[in-house]
Amino acid sequence: MAEVVWGLATSHVPSIGAAMDNHKTADPYWKPLFDGYAPAREWMAAHRPDVAVIIYNDHANAVDLDLVPTFAIGTAARYEVADEGWGRRPVPPVVGAPELSEHLVRELMDEEFDIATFHELDVDHGLTVPLSVYCPEPGDAWPCAVVPVLVNVIQYPQPTAARCYALGKAMGRAIRSFPQDVRVAVFGTGGMSHQLAGARAGLINSEFDRMFLRAIEAEPAKLAALSREDYIREAGTEGIELIMWLVMRGALSEHITRVHDTYHVPASNTAAALALFEEVRA
Numbered sequence: 199m200a201e202v203v204w205g206l207a208t209s210h211v212p213s214i215g216a217a218m219d220n221h222k223t224a225d226p227y228w229k230p231l232f233d234g235y236a237p238a239r240e241w242m243a244a245h246r247p248d249v250a251v252i253i254y255n256d257h258a259n260a261v262d263l264d265l266v267p268t269f270a271i272g273t274a275a276r277y278e279v280a281d282e283g284w285g286r287r288p289v290p291p292v293v294g295a296p297e298l299s300e301h302l303v304r305e306l307m308d309e310e311f312d313i314a315t316f317h318e319l320d321v322d323h324g325l326t327v328p329l330s331v332y333c334p335e336p337g338d339a340w341p342c343a344v345v346p347v348l349v350n351v352i353q354y355p356q357p358t359a360a361r362c363y364a365l366g367k368a369m370g371r372a373i374r375s376f377p378q379d380v381r382v383a384v385f386g387t388g389g390m391s392h393q394l395a396g397a398r399a400g401l402i403n404s405e406f407d408r409m410f411l412r413a414i415e416a417e418p419a420k421l422a423a424l425s426r427e428d429y430i431r432e433a434g435t436e437g438i439e440l441i442m443w444l445v446m447r448g449a450l451s452e453h454i455t456r457v458h459d460t461y462h463v464p465a466s467n468t469a470a471a472l473a474l475f476e477e478v479r480a
């Protein structure tokens with residue numbers, strides 16, 4: 199049977215990918231962020247999963263704003279890297295895990311989550327930057343297959359944090375009921391506090407971020423109880439991406455340990471963080 203082996207929460211800021219693509223990670227601006235990643239990257243390189251289930255949002259690159267599904271899963275055998283206006287990132291295409299995708303769609307529908315499916319999908323920075331955080335030098339191919347899971351965090355009304363946490367729990371059950379022996383890592387992407395436009399553009403709320411970074415491990419229900427307005431007020435209009443961390447957390451069990459975390463302000467306009475949790479075997 200499949201098992202969930204670890205969970206990674208990470209910001210997905212596009213310029214973190216651009217810093218890697220343009221060999222700027224040792225520059226004074228970027229070095230502290232990448233130094234913070236190092237212990238997690240070393241651990242993950244020694245604990246490679248077969249498949250990464252990546253919870254992310256498209257930023258109006260592949261999905262038109264006229265039709266934004268609340269929850270969707272990619273079921274393709276391969277996903278191209280999206281061209282977001284600067285050409286495609288020089289990273290490998292993403293290989294899918296269609297059988298696991300189809301299984302997750304079926305199981306989640308049976309648990310009454312109404313999941314849209316993408317049979318074709320270009321994946322934007324929301325997915326490729328977390329892959330680069332996980333694996334900075336993939337060569338010709340990423341070291342795992344990927345199931346993209348999309349959450350609407352960009353158009354009102356976004357799903358509640360509680361619904362995202364419940365989706366994560368159902369996702370964990372669905373992964374564990376997949377009959378093949380695959381090791382699965384779950385990524386929750388986005389956050390932490392940031393706001394890209396409007397009167398509060400540039401907002402950072404380190405107090406809220408630090409609280410969230412602590413509570414995601416042992417008090418996720420407390421974070422799931424916050425409203426979308428709470429998230430936007432405290433973390434900014436784009437800080438609501440943090441609800442995707444709750445999908446990841448829901449897919450893990452109660453028995454986890456924190457392998458590593460790091461928090462750095464700023465990466466572009468964002469308070470960037472990484473938190474890595476290992477599933478402790480009974």
Ligand code: DHB
Nearest residue numbers: 210211212465466467468
């Ligand atoms: C930035 C952060 C994001 O999460 C995103 O999707 C786009 C841009 C930023 O800080 O620049």
Ligand code: FE
Nearest residue numbers: 210324388439
């Ligand atoms: Fe984003």
